[in-house]
Amino acid sequence: MEIQKGNGRFYISSDEGGEEAEIVFVSQSKDVISIERTFVPEAMRGRNIAGQLLQKVVEMARAEGLKIYPECPYAQKVLTRGDEYKDVLWTND
Secondary structure, eight states: OOOEEETTEEEEOOTTSOOOEEEEEEEEETTEEEEEEEEOOGGGTTSOHHHHHHHHHHHHHHHHTOEEEEOSHHHHHHHTSSSTTTTTBOOOO
16 A cells, blocks of 8 residues: 555555545645544554554655644644654644
């Protein structure tokens, strides 16, 4: 399974041709994106796919100098639980 980039999302297609796992992000300004949704179909769960998709967004944000506003509960939980993502986490300072 390979992570692919689409318009405003990273996704992984199912080997069986079913639903795709995806993380959806939207540009909020020239230097802030928000993660709107993370979805992994039942058949693809238990393989850290959501974590891999989130990591792709983080890598993109770091490479492009963007901050991330995590609207999605999963992204919010992961990005705010430690200092690992402080450099890309948007704060209202």
